[in-house]
Amino acid sequence: MPACARSHAYARLVLRITDARTGEPVDAAPARRGLTRVEAHTQGLDLTNLRVLLAADLLVRALELGGTPVWGLLRGERQREELRAAGVALGVRPFEEGGDSGAGLGEAQVLHVVGEDGPEPDGVRIAVAPVRWEAPGPPDGTDQAALRLALLAHPRRTPVRVDAGALTEAGDTLARWRRAVADWARRPSRPVPDTVRADLRAAWEDDLDTAAVLDVLRAVESGPGLADGARFETYAYADRLLGLDLARDLGNPA
Structure with a gap:
């Protein structure tokens, strides 16, 4: 693909992300540029849940590059610390513990990153497809x-x-x-x-x-x-x- 294939005024672009609930793209950053909360919902330690964490990390990075303040939270009931350690090894920046944050800090947008069979919280639901490991040895090796x-x-x-x-x-x-x-x-x-x-x-x-x-x-x-x-x-x-x-x-x- 030539580097000029997508040439247009990048400054006017807004990160658009598909909401799995509707199948429609939505603005990841609100028009008024308030705080956006990104929640990674995990269900244990495996490559699919690690991919959920990676997707949340990328979303945070992209929003920050666009000038949007972001609050990243990790929600999950099982093997949270093990998953956090695996995420750090994969280059995922640390997420805060996601307890009962309620309305949080008055954020203008909440984005939930989940596996395809993960929870269905209120708000924008960003689904991540599963990963199948077929390489020799364990993923952490x-x-x-x-x-x-x-x-x-x-x-x-x-x-x-x-x-x-x-x-x-x-x-x-x-x-x-x-x-x-x-x-x-x-x-x-x-x-x-x-x-x-x-x-x-x-x-x-x-x-x-x-x-x-x-x-x-x-x-x-x-x-x-x-x-x-x-x-x-x-x-x-x-x-x-x-x-x-x-x-x-x-x-x-x-």
Whole structure:
């Protein structure tokens, strides 16, 4: 996909997310830009519930990038601490404990991130499809950054099968991008091109489509006419959403 394929005024875009109750897109951020509460509803420790937590993490990141104040809560009755630890390993930023928060802090919007067979709280319900593990060994024994990338490569509402091939592909991509980012960082910095920034924003503002964000990064990686400094800034900007630690190898010997 060419980097200019989605070119339009990204500043006017608003994050739209599909409400599973109605099947219709809704604004994730209220028009008056008040506080948005994001609640991750989990039901134990498995990859599907970990994907719920990841989806909530991405939603928080996207809203913050758009300038919306966010309050993230974790709700779940079983294995909450184990899930929290697994989330941290996967690069999920900590969520507060979600007890009986009631009306909270006067938030203008409440978004509930749940598994497809999860609870049905009042408000916007953001459903996450299940994950099937088919790789050798347990999930916690694999490269967690590669697992995160393998999950991000699929739309949130699409079931995912994680096997050895998917993890290998994700690991290879991650290693290649980290090497490239470290190399591009040695060149003079250049701003993210407006068209590329618009493409990235159009991707994640459209139902948090991380697969489309990754497509933009692939186009930037190989597209002609971009300064390496601009490629670096593009990857650093996108990683504020993706959370893949793409700049990890900066300063390491080539």
